[in-house]
Amino acid sequence: MNDKAHADLFNDMVRVLLENDTGLLEHLLKHTNDGGVHASETEKKKWNESQSYKITADSGRQLINVSAGGSIFDAIKDKGTCTFYAAAGVEDSPALPNVSIRGLQTVGQDNIGSGFAIDMSGNAYFFYYDAGHTSITWTKLPTESDRNRWDNGQLVKITQDNGKPIYHGFASETDYNTLTQTGMYLIYNQGINGPSSFNRVFLLVMSYGSTLVQIAYESVYGKNTYFRVLKHNAESWTPWEKQITLSDLLEGSWETPKEIKSNWKEYDPINLPVKYRKNLLGEVEIVGAVKxxxxxxxAVxxxxxxxxxxxxxxxxGVASSIGTPGVPQFHRTLIDKEGNVCVQSSSSNNANPTEFITFGFKFSTR
Incomplete structure (x- = not known):
């Protein structure tokens, strides 16, 4: 029988089979008429190139189990990213001998890896190993130095959580006597028992049991500072005391005499005017020149x-040397309790004793 005869015989058999099996024919026709693509080339490529490595078991549990007496290092050192469980009693576990641990190796290649683990007591650890290492290096989290730093940290707040002073606004009336907790405060109201004429104050409170200090900094111009103390076993605070600054010592407006008397005149009203001022220490300074x-x-x-x-x-003070060339001249001035400024005498310059009399004095009123 030749090939054509074989083909004709096969076709006849298929025709008979199809004619006598309606169900099979229906399935074949349904498949033939199905226009949907069963698997595209893109899908096949994605499946073929997908990662087949698992980081967990098919059940979603850990991929690697380390039994008691085993070694975590030996179990994961040649693995990539993976999850593991180590039973209590594993030789290189950082946990207590009776505590199991679960972990994740996040970076792994041959003999190089790192990751994290948490034991069943709730302790967390970081681990790593490198090429040439024969064991895992574990670090408990937080580290010992972190725990010591936190344990030794100050537990009492002296500011708000954002670092700003504790705020007392306009809606309240702050009693300074009640601010006895060590801290930094910003008081934006007139308050009571505070420095006079202050309504915007940065206040520093330092408490050592029954001894307290309050230091108030005026916050508008930044020039005035006051302090007071509540001493041990004292019933009341000391009065507010102003702290003197260099600016305070340099301040003090100049005043001019209401009247120059006794035929005296200003020597040079433009460059050497007679004037005086007093600073916060109670020191009076007099400058200028008369003639x-x-x-x-x-009284002058x-x-x-x-x-x-x-x-x-x-x-x-210095006096005129006109008529006495090369010889310095001087004068004596009296300032009495009634405020009279008197030039009592001049030196040996008899020719021009009052030609030039200077003031450059400072004294205390206290």
């Missing part, structure tokens, strides 16, 4: 009451 008046206890001018010394004071 032409009467020597003795006749008079100081206001708050600028006067507690007792009479004498000063020596």
């Amino acid at each position: 032409g008046g009467t020597l003795g206890n006749n 001018f008079n100081l206001p009451e708050e600028y006067r010394p507690k007792q009479a004071m004498h000063f020596v």
Whole structure:
């Protein structure tokens, strides 16, 4: 029988089979008429190139199990990323001997890896090993140095959580006597028992049991600072004391005499005017120059009451040397308790004794 005869015989058999098996014919026709693609080339490529390595078991549990007496290092050192479980009693587990541990190796290649693990007591660990290592290096988290730093940290807040001072706003009236907890405060109200005329204050409170210190910094111009103390077993605070600054010492507006008397005149009203001022220490300074008046206890001018010394004071100043070339001249000035400023005498310059009399004195009113 030739090939054509074989083909005809096969076709006849298929035709008979199909004609006598309606169910089979229906299935074949349904498959033939199905226009949907059963698997595209893209899908086949994705399946063929997908990662076949598992990091967990098919059940979703750990991939690697290490029994008691085994070694975590030996079990995972040649693995990639993977999950593992080590029973209690594993020789290189960082946990206590009776505690199991579960972990994840996040980076792994031959004999190089790192990862994290948590034991059943809730302790966390970081681990790593490198090429040439024969064991895992474990570090408990947080580290010992971190725990010591946190344990030794200050437990009492002295500011808000954002680092800003504890705020007392306009809606309240702050009683400074109640602020006894060590801390930093910002008080934006008039308050009571605080420094006078302060309504915007940075306040520092330092407490050592029954001894307290409050330091108040005026926050608008930044120039005034006051402090007070509540001493051990004292019933009340000390009065608020102002802290003197260099700016305070340099401040103090200049005043001019209401009247220049006894025929005296200012020597140079533009460059050497007669004037005086007082700083916060109660020190009065007098500067300037006069000429032409009467020597003795006749006042050149008079100081206001708050600028006067507690007792009479004498000063020596520079006088004119006209007529006595090369010989320095001087004068003696009296400032008495009534505030009279008197040029009592000049030196041996008899020719021009009052031609040039200078003031450059400072004294205390306290």
